[in-house]
Amino acid sequence: MTTYVLVHGGGSTGRFWDRLVPLLQDLDPGARTLAVDLPGRGDRPADLGTITVDDEVGSVVADVQAAAPDGPIVLVAHSSGGLVVPGVVAGLAPRVRGVVLIAALVPPEGGDGLDCMQPRHAEGLRTFAASLGPDDPPITLPGPPEDPEPFRTATGGTPLDDETLAFVVDPVRLVPDTVHHYFQPVRWSAVVDSSPGDVPVTYLLTLEDRPIPADLQREMVGRLPQAATVVELGTGHLAPITHPARVAELVVGATRA
Template identity: 30%
Template sequence: MADNETATFVLIHGGGSTGWDWHLVAPVLRGLGHEVVAVDLPLEDPANGVSEYADAVIEACGDRTNLVVVAHSWGGLVAPIVSSRIATELLVFVTAMVPLPGEAPNDWWSASGFSDLEASDPEVDAFYNGVPAELVEECNRRGREQTGERDGEPTPLKAWPDVPTRFLLCRDDRFFPPAFMRGMVRERLGIEPDEIDGGHMIALANPRELAERLHRYWTELPR
């Protein structure tokens, strides 16, 4: 662990979205003395898969150090690839998908047990509960088409990176229900998840507490 108390938080958004998802979290982290990198994954290009998404994140990091890689939702499939390719001090999943080495993104849904869950009520907003209406509108406006043409290919992740890892689940998540996520995290990461109040889009619903949790994870690392 570097002696420098300042981290660079590398924030990876979820599927079909943009780095804007983190725009309320980023200034809080900066106010706590950290740098922030929130890249737009190159989702629209059908030639790209999770490996190219990871490369885009790495390119955006440049020569920054003390990296804390943070992934939300579908971004969890990208984060461990990033951490396997560049020096990372901490890996944090925020209500995110956790892949197994060699597992294709398309296979996660059934292999994790998510496909066996009862379908949610179509009248219930699975993503945006707790998010102000104006932010929901803006997030939808900024949403992008993710082709997913290469999501049937095995991930290039050959082994789990040797990086301290935390998982933060959202108690009010209607898309990835807490009970399902607790089991998935224990099975795939072998750790107990931490918990926070809020729905799936926690970076928009509860950004300050999320940022403060991320900061605390950094300060709790052994020096």
């Protein structure tokens, strides 16, 4: 039995995938889906100021081993969820039969999440972090805004309709988050070292993405240690929410190819 392991991105929880999960189950009725909460988010309490990529990897691996102790795994990651992918693949090899990255972060070998940001954003975060003293509170991202209206266009693509906007900013999905994990090194060589053969990777590239522009995504695809199948989507950053049927087809289709 295949298990689709869904890893959310920044400022979110496993509930990010609520629109996608039933569609995966319809397309692949014999499969399981596991939408994890990364530490400090959802049902995984943790100190947002100190969470590392290794903490997140360990949490995902433990969740998978508890919920799906055997059978093949397809790992699906959105946005900053991509930072945990190499470690999770290494921790669960050889069970991982495919990886689907959706506008996901891929640092250069040994680099970090800052290397996946637009330069002005990365520099601003580096400067702010460097200015903190030992008694200053850590940098964290806020949860739901008082005024959700800016979210209607913030992620690119067609402006969110009222129902989708409410879905996105719901406190079960939009939560305070860490930035500490963006400063942690990531090594895709772990995938090569742990896997008996190439793990097929599909990258869903969101062409109208504002947080992670298409050119930056193309640069990240080029950092992967093996050739990936790239599928371009005419969507903003939140494709699994705004276009769940198309994403579900591509996830199931890519892993059956």
